Amino acid sequence: MSLVEVRVEIPSAEAEAVNELLLEQELAAWSVFEDVVVGRAWLIGLFPDQTAARDAAAALRPLLPLAAQAEPGYREMAESEWRDSYKTHFHPWQFGRLHWVPVWQRETYVLPAGHHALWLDPGLAFGTGNHETTRLCVERLVALADEFGTAGLVVDAGCGSGILALSAAKLGFRDVVGFDNDLEAVRVSEENAVLNELNGQVRFFVGDLVSGLKDVQAQVLMANILADVLIRYASHLVQAVRPGGVLILSGILATEVAQVRAAFGQEAPDWAIESKTMGDWSDLELRRPAGVLEL
Template sequence: MAVFELKLEVSLAAAVAIEELLAEREEQRLMVLEDKPAARAWITGYFEARDEALEAWSALRADAGTIELPASEPEVRELPDADWKNSYKAHFKAWKFGKLNWVPVWEKETFALPAGEAVLWLDPGMAFGTGNHETTRLVVERMVSIAGQTGTAGRVIDAGCGSGILALSAVLLGYRDVAAFDNDAEAVRVSEENAVLNDLAGRVEFYVGDLVTGLAGRQAELVLANIQADVLMRFVNELCASVAPRGSLVLSGILSQELERVREVFAAVAAGWRVESRVMGEWADLTLTRSS
């Protein structure tokens, strides 16, 4: 069966806006790839027919509004089976923070793990995240810092686990009681596969749930939620209620221009909690810590 790859390089600013648009449209055929070290980004997708690829691009351009897309048309080319399965690999690189390393699985034979450090092997495939995005990095870096300050004796909940990167990283940090859920059963399946890939099967309780059912009856000393800002604000009560005394809630998926609004919404519910935030590129995190 022929596979056609659509690909067009865009600015990093456009990539951020396009990701938001694709999420709103629940678009499954197109995606944004980013190479942060090189400061480059692409719109890409894989289709069974050339016309199908061009139709998807036309629909995206029609919905783009004020997003500054290149004037040029995307390249659409037919790929041999082996090529399309491996074409995404060029966009993903190993990265680390503290003593944790996140490394594409195809580098397993060549990657030299420094003594005393841990590695999470990642296979993005066509739907699996690598953590290259700032939203994931903000949470990972915050989680590593919290573990260094308070230890890893507490419970962890990863709300909206996606590919399982955050939950499995928590295990590598030393957390023993880790739960993670997503409202997409496919995300939960991929997360479980990635646990197997890293010999961590059974170390995380992965399950299907939303921000109501997934958090019902649960609390943790560390709650992670890398989700869109509007969703975070809509479920502010559920998220804050899931944080155990003296625990922390780490939020990401927040555009920097949305940060103050998100802070206001959560501060109104979490009165008296310590609030911290950072900005990375065009994204921000927000961490709230209960005093009691």
């Protein structure tokens, strides 16, 4: 299989801002690559054919004026070349007993006893999880798995490629679901479940933050989304957590976390709230007091 790479040079000083825009606009096919030695940066996307590549580049221009200032370069890549290019950028990552490992190391990676690996195949179908927003969620999830064991429902709201839901299953949670309002995201999540031999163990479906959370009472509810969306649906997210359960919010710029915290503090004034920051991003963990289940 061959792929088409689209490469657009951007000012290196704008690389972080472009990265944030990609996250905000959910442009998962694009990544920012920097060469700090020469002080240059590129916006790079991989697509299945020339038509898809050119359509994606055209759609990007109105969203990112910086990309409109340079003419995109198009290059066909053999699958082997594409995979080799990713190997230089993607390495295993561990937090606690959970390891994220590139699938090409499946036969050689040494996993300590009692630890678990989520196999990642970066590129069109699976993000690497390297963004701070995802890592913040996973650090919380590992700690909660140690606290709760395998009990309770875990929900990944806005699951994207399924990396958080699949991580929960790897950590031992037996009841895990993920949903997204994008049918393609759900399809990719299901493919990644197969890659990790978790098909049938994690359920993915199409839904939004209203329909996807209807009648849900989660032990752990994760939402790695944008701050304004979290605020808009704060009541739905709060109502979907069972007594004694935990709500993990991410996708929040550090400059916005106080605003999000205030919004959820109004919806859940008696919940314990704490926050962590990684780079330019913050999370929130909210714990609902144990008590009688509201009907």
